[in-house]
Structures are given as C-alpha cells and as structure tokens.
Amino acid sequence: xxxxxxxxxxxxxxxxxxxxxxxxxxxxxxxxxxxxxxxxxxxxxxxxxxxxxxxxxxxxxxxxxxxxxxxxxxxxxxxxxxxxxxxxxxxxxxxxxxxxxxxxxxxxxxxxxxxxxxxxxxxxxxxxxxxxxxxxxxxxxxxxxxxxxxxxxxxxxxxxxxxxxxxxxxxxxxxxxxxxxxxxxxxxxxx
Amino acid sequence: xxxxxxxxxxxxxxxxxxxxxxxxxxxxxxxxxxxxxxxxxxxxxxxxxxxxxxxxxxxxxxxxxxxxxxxxxxxxxxxxxxxxxxxxxxxxxxxxxxxxxxxxxxxxxxxxxxxxxxxxxxxxxxxxxxxxxxxxxxxxxxxxxxxxxxxxxxxxxxxxxxxxxxxxxxxxxxxxxxxxxxxxxxxxxxxxxxxxxxxxxxxxxxxxxxxxxxxxxxxxxxxxxxxxxxxxxxxxxxxxxxxxxxxxxxxxxxxxxxxxxxxxxxxxxxxxxxxxxxxxxxxxxxxxxxxxxxxxxxxxxxxxxxxxxxxxxxxxxxxxxxxxxxxxxxxxxxxxxxxxxxxxxxxxxxxxxxxxxxxxxxxxxxxxxxxxxxxxxxxxxxxxxxxxxxxxxxxxxxxxxxxxxxxxxxxxxxxxxxxxxxxxxxxxxxxxxxxxxxxxxxxxxxxxxxxxxxxxxxxxxxxxxxxxxxxxxxxxxxxxxxxxxxxxxxxxxxxxxxxxxxxxxxxxxxxxxxxxxxxxxxxxxxxxxxxxxx
Numbered sequence: 001x002x003x004x005x006x007x008x009x010x011x012x013x014x015x016x017x018x019x020x021x022x023x024x025x026x027x028x029x030x031x032x033x034x035x036x037x038x039x040x041x042x043x044x045x046x047x048x049x050x051x052x053x054x055x056x057x058x059x060x061x062x063x064x065x066x067x068x069x070x071x072x073x074x075x076x077x078x079x080x081x082x083x084x085x086x087x088x089x090x091x092x093x094x095x096x097x098x099x100x101x102x103x104x105x106x107x108x109x110x111x112x113x114x115x116x117x118x119x120x121x122x123x124x125x126x127x128x129x130x131x132x133x134x135x136x137x138x139x140x141x142x143x144x145x146x147x148x149x150x151x152x153x154x155x156x157x158x159x160x161x162x163x164x165x166x167x168x169x170x171x172x173x174x175x176x177x178x179x180x181x182x183x184x185x186x187x188x189x190x191x
Numbered sequence: 192x193x194x195x196x197x198x199x200x201x202x203x204x205x206x207x208x209x210x211x212x213x214x215x216x217x218x219x220x221x222x223x224x225x226x227x228x229x230x231x232x233x234x235x236x237x238x239x240x241x242x243x244x245x246x247x248x249x250x251x252x253x254x255x256x257x258x259x260x261x262x263x264x265x266x267x268x269x270x271x272x273x274x275x276x277x278x279x280x281x282x283x284x285x286x287x288x289x290x291x292x293x294x295x296x297x298x299x300x301x302x303x304x305x306x307x308x309x310x311x312x313x314x315x316x317x318x319x320x321x322x323x324x325x326x327x328x329x330x331x332x333x334x335x336x337x338x339x340x341x342x343x344x345x346x347x348x349x350x351x352x353x354x355x356x357x358x359x360x361x362x363x364x365x366x367x368x369x370x371x372x373x374x375x376x377x378x379x380x381x382x383x384x385x386x387x388x389x390x391x392x393x394x395x396x397x398x399x400x401x402x403x404x405x406x407x408x409x410x411x412x413x414x415x416x417x418x419x420x421x422x423x424x425x426x427x428x429x430x431x432x433x434x435x436x437x438x439x440x441x442x443x444x445x446x447x448x449x450x451x452x453x454x455x456x457x458x459x460x461x462x463x464x465x466x467x468x469x470x471x472x473x474x475x476x477x478x479x480x481x482x483x484x485x486x487x488x489x490x491x492x493x494x495x496x497x498x499x500x501x502x503x504x505x506x507x508x509x510x511x512x513x514x515x516x517x518x519x520x521x522x523x524x525x526x527x528x529x530x531x532x533x534x535x536x537x538x539x540x541x542x543x544x545x546x547x548x549x550x551x552x553x554x555x556x557x558x559x560x561x562x563x564x565x566x567x568x569x570x571x572x573x574x575x576x577x578x579x580x581x582x583x584x585x586x587x588x589x590x591x592x593x594x595x596x597x598x599x600x601x602x603x604x605x606x607x608x609x610x611x612x613x614x615x616x617x618x619x620x621x622x623x624x625x626x627x628x629x630x631x632x633x634x635x636x637x638x639x640x641x642x643x644x645x646x647x648x649x650x651x652x653x654x655x656x657x658x659x660x661x662x663x664x665x666x667x668x669x670x671x672x673x674x675x676x677x678x679x680x681x682x683x684x685x686x687x688x689x690x691x692x693x694x695x696x697x698x699x700x701x702x703x704x705x706x707x708x709x710x711x712x713x714x715x716x717x718x719x720x721x722x723x724x725x
Contacts, residue, residue, distance in 0.1 A: 009382050010300045017374045021412050028416020028446055032431060035442050042509055045439050075435055076349060116434045123509060173435030178428065 227284025270340025295385025583643025
C-alpha cells in the first residue's frame with residue numbers, strides 16, 4: 001500500500017471517529033429530554049405534573065384512606081416563612097381536597113418566587129392530580145406581604161395499593177433575577 | 192513522503208531537532224510516550240502530595256493542619272489529578288510507546304495530533320493546579336474546586352467557588368486530549384498493523400487499549416457535555432441542574448455517571464492488557480484463553496454502559512431500576528472472573544520466576560480481586576445504603592485503582608524500561624520499592640474497610656473518636672506508601688541517565704512479541720520496513 005493510500009485511509013478513519021465524538025457530545029444533551037420523559041413515565045424524580053388536571057375524579061374510594069403530608073423548604077434567596085396550613089390530611093382516593101399554603105416576604109422589595117414540587121415515593125407522582133396549584137405559576141410577593149396560596153388536589157383511585165402515605169414537598173425559590181434579568185447578587189449567591 | 196522515508200533509509204541519524212525543541216515539536220511516538228510517562232509520574236507525585244495532606248489532617252481526630260475548606264479542596268483536586276493526570280496519561284504513554292512496537296508500525300498514525308494531545312495536558316493541569324496554589328498562597332485564599340472529584344450539582348454550579356470555571360476549562364482540555372489520543376490509537380491499530388498481524392494475533396495490551404479507546408471516544412464527550420451544562424448553568428441562565436428553573440440536580444448524577452462508570456474501565460482495561468503480557472513471560476507459558484480474554488474485555492466494556500446508576504442507589508430510584516442496575520453490575524464479575532481465572536491458569540504449572548514485573552503483576556491479580564470483591568458487596572442495593580459514601584467505598588476504589596491500575600503501571604515500567612532506556616532497572620531499588628509499597632498499601636487501604644463498615648463517612652476533615660486508632664495506622668501507611676514511591680523515582684532517574692546493567696534486545700527469556708525484536712534501547716525509528724508476522 002502506498003503512502004497516499006494510507007494517508008487517505010487514516011483520514012477516513014479519523015473522520016468517522018470525530019463524527020462519533022461529536023455525536024456523543026450531542027448525546028449528553030439528548031439525555032436531558034430523555035431523562036424528563038423517563039421521569040414523566042416512572043416518576044423517577046418525584047415531580048408532579050406542571051399543568052392543572054381538567055377531569056374530575058369519577059369515583060371516590062370510600063374504603064381506602066391515604067395520608068398526604070406537606071413539607072416546605074426555603075430555597076436559595078428566600079428568607080420569609082413558607083408553610084402549609086395543615087401538615088397532614090387523610091383523604092380517600094378521588095376526594096377533592098384544598099390545602100392552603102402561606103408565604104411571606106419580609107424584604108423591602110418585591111420578589112418573584114417559583115415553588116417546585118417533589119413527591120415521595122416518586123412512583124406516586126403520576127397519581128396525584130392538582131386542579132389548582134400555586135406552583136403552576138410564578139408568584140409575586142410584594143414587600144412585606146403574607147400571601148395565601150391554595151392548592152387543590154385529588155388522588156387517582158388507581159394509586160397503587162401499597163402506597164399508604166405520600167409526602168409532598170415544596171421548595172420555594174427566588175427567581176426574580178432569572179425573570180427580570182437584574183443582577184441582584186446579594187440575594188442569590190450563597191457561599 | 193516516500194522520498195523522506197528513503198532519506199531515512201540512507202542515513203543512520205535522524206534529523207529531529209535537539210534540546211527543548213525535540214520535545215516540544217516531537218512527532219515521534221517514543222518521545223511522546225516518554226513525555227506522557229514523565230508527566231503522569233509528576234502528577235502522581237503531585238496528587239500524592241495532596242493525599243499526604245489529607246492523611247496528615249486525619250492522623251488524629253480534631254483539626255490540626257488545615258481548615259475543613261482546604262481539606263475539601265485537597266480531596267477534590269487529589270482525585271482529579273490522579274484520575275485525569277496520573278492514571279489516564281500514564282496508560283496513554285504506555286500506548287504510545289508500545290502499540291507501534293507491538294503491531295510492527297513505524298509510528299502512530301497521526302503524529303502531529305499525537306504531539307498536540309500531549310501538549311494540551313500540561314496547560315490543562317497548570318490551570319487546575321493554579322487554583323490550588325492560589326488557594327494556598329494567594330491573596331485572600333480564593334477557594335480551589337471543593338466539591339469532590341465527582342463535582343455534583345448544585346454544589347459545583349450554584350455553590351461552586353469562582354475557580355470552578357478554571358476547573359471546567361481544564362476538564363474540557365483534558366477531554367480533548369484524551370479523545371485525540373484515543374482516535375490516534377484506533378487509527379493506528381486499524382491501519383498500521385504489519386502484514387500478517389491479524390486482529391486476533393494482536394497482543395492483549397493492544398486489544399485492551401483498542402477497546403479502551405472506543406470507550407474514551409464514547410464517554411469523554413459526555414463529560415464535556417456535563418461540564419458545558421455546568422458552565423451555562425453558572426453563567427448563561429440555563430437550568431439543566433437548577434430546580435428553581437425547572438431542572439433537576441439528579442440529572443447531573445445520571446450524566447456524570449454515564450461518563451463515570453466507563454471511565455472506571457478506561458482506567459483498568461489497559462492494566463488487564465499489561466498483566467496479560469507479563470504473566471505469560473515469567474510463567475513461560477502461552478496466555479491461557481487468549482480469545483476468551485478478548486471477548487471478556489469487550490463484554491466488560493459493553494456492560495460498563497448499563498451499570499452507571501449503581502453509584503446513586505440512594506437517590507431514590509424505582510425498585511425495578513435498582514434491581515436492573517444491581518444485576519447488571521453483578522454480571523460484570525463474570526467476564527472479570529474469566530480474566531482472573533485465565534491469569535491463574537496461565538501460571539498453573541508454569542516455570543515461574545519472580546522478577547520485578549512478575550511480582551507487581553501477581554500482586555495486581557490478588558489485590559485487584561480484593562477490590563473487585565468489595566465492589567460486588569457495594570453492588571448489592573440494600574447493603575449499599577449502609578456502605579454508600581463511607582470509607583468502605585474509598586477502600587474499594589483505591590484497591591482497584593492503586594493496587595490495580597497504578598501497580599500494573601509499575602509492572603509495565605519494570606518490564607519495558609530495558610526496552611525504553613537500554614539499561615536494566617536497579618534490582619535493589621526495585622525490590623525496596625516493591626516490598627515497601629506492597630506492605631504500606633495494605634496498611635493504608637485495608638483498615639479503611641473496617642472504619643467504613645463501622646460508619647465513618649468519606650470527605651470529612653474530622654471523624655468520631657472511635658475511628659482514631661485505625662486512622663492513625665492508615666495515615667502511617669499513607670506516608671510510608673508515599674515515601675516508597677521515591678525509590679521508583681530513583682529507578683527511573685537511573686534508567687534515564689543510562690546507569691545500570693546494559694539490557695539485551697530481549698532481557699526476559701520467556702518474552703514474546705515484536706517489541707523484543709528491536710534493539711534495546713529501541714532506536715528512534717523502528718519498523719520503517721514492516722516486519723512480517725507469521
């Protein structure tokens with residue numbers, strides 16, 4: 001084999017391998033939507049749906065009681081109080097329940113917040129339907145405000161039998177900077 | 192090209208530049224291999240120095256030498272330096288030196304890229320290590336990366352120090368270097384084999400490196416993707432890993448370990464190849480089960496893509512997921528067991544002698560198997576909840592990486608140093624290096640199993656009083672192991688200065704392979720005319 005042939009062959013192999021490397025770089029980013037789809041199906045990360053349920057439950061399973069607990073946390077940049085009025089409710093699957101959450105903003109300026117839900121066990125994420133939730137939208141808390149934020153939900157009657165207790169956690173983040181683009185470092189940088 | 196080749200045939204001397212330029216502009220696989228190996232050794236000592244600081248702090252409970260902030264930076268940069276600076280470049284250096292010699296090629300296929308892939312590395316590490324120097328001596332002691340070598344988000348994104356950006360840049364550069372090195376290996380093996388050197392005649396070191404190279408091309412870009420996402424999360428308002436913006440920190444762990452688990456095999460497969468070269472030589476028998484070795488290596492490589500979540504059993508996965516990853520992980524012990532069996536069977540009824548390379552190789556087989564067994568324990572999901580993030584994990588991965596990967600690099604060095612330098616490595620210093628390392632490495636890492644099982648968490652600058660005695664001896668083992676490596680430095684320097692008994696072309700009488708057909712030291716150009724392999 002002459003040198004020119006060899007060089008051409010080397011260049012061909014090189015090109016194929018480079019394409020593969022670039023494709024794998026793309027694959028890393030493709031993992032993001034793929035992960036989200038897997039999470040939607042399996043509830044892997046315990047995220048409940050971001051959209052309001054439009055159907056109301058067909059039946060109420062009177063002979064089954066499930067405990068739903070609510071916990072709340074302040075994320076980065078939030079220093080007010082954030083809590084659920086009731087920490088625990090006992091519901092029948094299919095029963096529509098309202099729980100009020102409260103959040104305060106002791107700062108001297110308005111903040112925009114986003115609450116992120118997470119449910120344990122993650123498997124239950126698909127079976128918790130919310131018809132209304134403060135987490136669907138960003139909530140503006142004006143300076144010094146104490147806000148009441150309702151959440152209305154029901155449990156799917158199909159909820160797997162072995163699940164008797166659900167813990168629904170909300171973490172409230174300050175997203176003012178993200179939304180308005182202002183650089184309000186003192187609120188967000190935590191070191 | 193052909194005229195250049197002809198000119199080489201006419202003259203005894205090559206026309207390579209001399210002095211510093213020889214190394215800076217080198218396109219010669221042997222020079223670049225030497226550069227890689229020295230670089231790797233330098234990083235091994237640098238990373239080792241950080242480990243000494245870690246062990247000094249942990250020699251007794253309470254805080255004595257450094258503050259916890261700096262301790263975290265030490266564990267982080269120690270891990271990064273050892274993985275990306277010592278082990279990976281060490282194996283690339285061995286590949287550069289040995290693959291062309293083993294397959295009868297005149298050089299690597301893409302010599303200029305070879306030069307580039309090496310020379311990126313010193314800059315990458317200058318960037319990373321500069322953050323440590325700034326942290327130790329700089330004005331205001333700005334923190335170096337302090338989030339562990341696995342750099343989990345949001346610790347490395349939202350809460351990362353400013354130097355995280357230096358880290359991201361240097362990881363990108365290391366990745367580019369590794370990918371280019373891997374491409375070079377594949378192109379060389381595919382296109383430059385001597386006539387008659389079919390794939391199934393290649394030495395196992397070449398096979399394991401070929402498979403490693405494919406792993407590198409598959410996962411280093413994923414690592415690059417992960418750090419790119421970190422970068423945009425930190426500075427460009429994306430939220431891949433930021434829950435506030437709809438992202439998910441757990442996603443980071445999935446992306447990272449999709450890279451991270453194959454990475455573990457990237458660091459061990461070439462070691463398998465080295466041991467498979469050394470054991471037959473000193474047992475004076477053909478390697479038992481050559482074909483099964485090749486298939487086992489390929490199976491390990493393929494399985495490495497479907498086990499990543501065993502690093503994150505505790506994040507909360509559905510039962511079916513944990514079972515899948517648990518069984519897949521346990522499955523890996525089958526091809527690995529095939530390999531260990533083959534090495535033992537090669538030694539069985541062989542005419543064994545115990546020269547230095549063989550000592551290191553046998554030590555590898557035994558200690559790597561220890562590390563493999565603790566790996567099996569970690570694979571069991573329910574008990575992993577107990578072991579997770581304890582010193583048991585630290586013991587496990589140091590057994591497979593230090594007495595696994597690093598020990599085979601020592602084996603390889605003692606085995607091939609006669610070929611590289613033309614002189615036999617000093618037996619006295621070599622024996623001192625071996626026995627001191629062997630005893631101290633076990634004193635260093637074995638008790639970590641016990642403190643780990645008893646619940647001592649990793650990555651903390653302090654511990655409960657009950658762990659004090661073990662930690663004292665672990666630290667003693669650590670200093671002893673660290674100092675033992677100075678014997679190896681002396682061995683290497685002696686060989687580099689050509690002090691020692693002159694080596695024959697084939698210094699080990701049971702050795703087989705093309706690399707022993709060229710003189711020792713290997714001349715600057717070898718196999719300009721390809722050898723014929725029967």
